[in-house]
Amino acid sequence: MSKDSNQHQKKKRLTLGSWDEARALMWRYRYRLTLGLAMMLVSNLAGLVLPAMSRYIIDVVVPEGRAEDLLWFAGIGLAATVVHSVIGFGLSQVLGVAAQRAITEMRKQVMTHVSRLPINYFDSTQTGVLISRIMTDAEGIRNLVGTGLVQLAGGVVTATIALGWLFYLNWRLTTLTLAILVVFGITMAVGFSRLRPVFRARGKINAEVTGRLGETLSGIRIVKAYGVERREQLVFTRGAHRLFRNVAKAVTGVSAVTSVAGLVIGVIGALMIVLGGRALINETWTTGALLQYIIFTGLVIAPVVQMSSIGTQITEALAGLDRIREIRQLTTEDEEDASREPLSTLRGDVRVEHVCFEYEPGVPVLKSVSLIAEPGTTTALVGSSGSGKSTL
Incomplete structure (x- = not known):
């Protein structure tokens, strides 16, 4: 029981430590992340232009036959799309460089x-x-200081704006949609909390299998000399199957979360068909309002579904930080030396006086050898093979 408690405390300490490590990384690159977030917000706001125009075009411009206005709206939509695309490219450059720099520094x-x-x-x-x-x-650090986390944050902001507009259009339908999304969010949180140990174990298993394989191939002459090829094949097979079972478990978990996301989209779509269709029949909604509601609902759902993939990437990144932190907590030689008693002042010279040595009785290898090695000097041992150089 005590052993299980110690393992739980160690796992908790490493998990909290990985969060501390992640916060330190994000703080170190806070300026690039802030710039990236600002660019992401501008890009996402530009992406709202076309959905915002849809209702006015369908309900006003088209019924009134104002064909000249279509060119203006098309130009505005095209300009917003260009801004969205250009900023998206710049964002990958700004945060991509920061992510690779963080990876290099960590290595x-x-x-x-x-x-x-x-x-x-x-x-x-x-x-x-x-x-x-x-x-x-x-x-995995690139998912913390790269585009992944910023995309998630920008998507949440966009979803919040879209959600406010949805409440304005139909608060009853939006309340039901939000309740479903909250349940989905809780499901994802539970799912990723269980997947994180799986990803952490995958890195450990992969390192063990790779390490053993590297030693086997680098020492293949010794393996063949002792005739243990079959044993090494068996060891590798066991490791490969352990890795397969781990990956299969991870794939099953991620697929379950993704399937739940698809189910959420289906349920929300069914609600919009029933409630939105009735509002259209009762003439409390126009066709443009229904279309705009559907588009903005997609803007709310998209970041939530995106969490399933980004959440997996962040989970892998935190698992990697767990393993890195574990090795960085090991005591170095310098730290061990600091705990030892210091030596007194040494001159540094080495004296050998009348040294004799025999491997076998009666067969001397060293016969009364004497030498003095002063500090800063180099002493060469010269002699034929078997004269005792290595022994000395």
């Missing part, structure tokens, strides 16, 4: 820390595991 920091770990850590840890920590785990 450098992890590499610096790993290189300062005690030598016994490398004896007990596979090389492939360390390579995965340095190169692969840092990749």
Whole structure:
């Protein structure tokens, strides 16, 4: 019971630590993220122009035959589309560069820390595991300081604006829609909380399988010399199946969330058919109002559905930060040395006086060897093969 409690506390500590790490990253690149968010808001507002014009065009311009106004509205819509596209391209450049810089800096920091770990850590840890920590785990950072998080934030703002307009058009139907979206949001929160350990385990399993495979291939001569090819194949097969089961579990979870999103869209569509159709029949709504309501409902639903993919990416990023933080919490050689008692002043010279040594009794290898190595000097051991250089 105590062991389970300790594991739970460790997992909780690492989870909170990954959030701290994520906040520190976002704060470090706050200016680029702020600029990206501003660009995203302008882009999303430009995307609202066409939906906003739809009601007026259908209810006023077309019935009254004002063909000359269509060119004006078409020009406005085209200009808004150009702004939306250009800002979208600029956004990928601004945040894409920031994300790659963050990945590079994180890799450098992890590499610096790993290189300062005690030598016994490398004896007990596979090389492939360390390579995965340095190169692969840092990749998820792009979802925190890249376009993913900003797209999500911009989508939420756009959805909020669209939701306010939906309440103005029909508050009853909008209330039902919002209730369904809240239930969907809770479902996603629960789903991603269960998927996060799965993604974290995937990185660990992948590192173990890659590490063992790297050691097997780099030492293939030894493997063949001892005739253990079958054993290595079995070890790799077990690891590959562990990875397969983990990926299958993750795919099932993500598919479930995506399926729920599709179900939500279907339910909301059915509500609009029934309630919107009745409002149209009772002439409390115009055709343009119904079309505008459908379009703005899509603007509200789109960010919610987008959360399923972006949420998966952020979950993977936090899992990677968990693993990075775990290795960065290991004590380095410098920190271990700081806890030891300091040595007194040393001269630094080495003296060997009349050293004798025998591997086998009666067969001396070293016979009364003496030498003095002064500080800053280089001493060369010269002799034929078997004369005792390595022994000394």
